[in-house]
Amino acid sequence: MINFYPGPSKIYSEVPQYAQEAFELGILERNHRSEQGMELIGSCILELKRHLEIPSDYSVYFVSSATEAWEICAQSLLVEPTFVYNGAFGKKWMEYSKGILPDSHSLSFEPNEFPMFPTHGDVCVVANETSNGTHIPCIPQEREGLIVMDVVSSLGGRAYEMSKVDVWIASVQKCFGLPSGMGLLILSPKARMRAKEKGERLHYNSVLFLEENFSKHQTPYTPNLLGIYLLKRVLEGLEGKKIIHSRLEQRAQQLYNELREYYAPLIENPDLRSTTVLVFKCDHPRELSHFLEKNGVLIGKGYGEWKENTFRIANFPAIPDLHYKELSRLLSIFVKT
């Protein structure tokens, strides 16, 4: 099956072999606080920092999902945050956080509009909105508050300047081409300072505990060591982040061009358009999806308010170019029928 579902999606073809390695090495039978366990956690953090060019004084935590990372931010970091969003995932994040932080603010904007950022305080942005294919090109300027970016469906596919943001939230089952089951939470020294000021120690996943543990390459819970091993091995084999970024950008552009004849992008302004989740207008997404699935190709249907009039195509690094050729071929057949 050719898979363009925007996550969980295509897994790198080397990953099954990496999984066998992990079993053979016996690392999965070792305690996570053993020398071997800590060595694995430490080396995976190093690989992630190397690949993404994360400043050395940033912290990396492996959590169970990006949703858990949302909750950790609300509990341990944020103070009266403003959520800037134009789609379903940004809204969901705001709603979750509002339960924990009732004084959260919303600043929603329309698709195809540029967002406005509040001038002060903590700001939370879904940089790559998986529901409608918006990518926010600018980030809020330097501020005394924290900048928190959800890059669940773009980290690993876009070459972000990691030092510009205080908190990055991501997961491994999209642009890292891995099975689901792990989230990434990346913190600047300023974010760690905020955790100290806030002093929240009520939860097993409080940032203060995460920091105490991860600084020793430990975790305050039994971690998904197989997931950590697979991430480490995938990272070791990746091209540089700028090369991946350019390749995806070109492929996205080509697909937007090729498909324009039949399906216009939902986000018209190229500066606001995602290069990793491509969303196209379509008045018959079910029929299209059905036709493609019959021909061995899985796409993402529309999401939320765009459910009935769009479809979504993942443009993730693990998906080979050939698969996009097949998609174009099938689409050109479909539109003629």
Add this chain to the structure above:
Amino acid sequence: MINFYPGPSKIYSEVPQYAQEAFELGILERNHRSEQGMELIGSCILELKRHLEIPSDYSVYFVSSATEAWEICAQSLLVEPTFVYNGAFGKKWMEYSKGILPDSHSLSFEPNEFPMFPTHGDVCVVANETSNGTHIPCIPQEREGLIVMDVVSSLGGRAYEMSKVDVWIASVQKCFGLPSGMGLLILSPKARMRAKEKGERLHYNSVLFLEENFSKHQTPYTPNLLGIYLLKRVLEGLEGKKIIHSRLEQRAQQLYNELREYYAPLIENPDLRSTTVLVFKCDHPRELSHFLEKNGVLIGKGYGEWKENTFRIANFPAIPDLHYKELSRLLSIFVKT
């Protein structure tokens, strides 16, 4: 390496093959809310219910760790609970919960003593204390409050009567012979009713959300689908829970007998002694552990206050009988040197 570490520990030898299957089937590339994803979640729940003989009206949730399950209980279920414990894990559970529920009570007891249970209210018990090898044979009698049992290092190895307890907390990296990265939370209808009364909806892992989602074979976060697949496949191949229970009981008895010559069990009363985590008194655990490791055998060192005068041997279903023979052989050599 022969591995008696009390978790993460020996993985069933079939698991690497099951992992390959999961990759080949493509299930890990499917969205967890796709038909295939929901079918997997549903069939794993069914297998667990079949194997453990869980009443059909109980709910099963897959979470990321038993530590997360502790937190979920404190947030969504418990009211002024009493924690009954005699070891490090029970104490840790109480301390975590006290952060969220300051009116939690402690009822600690000494190793080799029978515990007393409070006559009313919610009671939380570590049934199998991994730090000192205590197993609590009796459970609190029927009550209006909830009975919550942590069986992290015994579920899958002991044939519990599942209907006697309202909340079971377990994980997969001990008696289920799987890689770490998943916790199990099993709830009775009475526990679900409590969640409704408590009405807690502040967290992404609130029981009310878990129930809404899992009743549709969904999850309120992106789950560890590989972990779920592996659990399902292991469960399909297991002998009945009573057969496993008897086999471990016999093996534990044999080991307690064989080793008695050199090392006495920390828990003297057989009625209070774990059959899945065996803890022996020893005044030189470091030397012993070092000798065994040199000979390809990993054991658990002492834990917490028993760090310097005990060692721990996992008696988990995935460990073959032959490995215990080798352990006995090496121990008889060690004590003569």
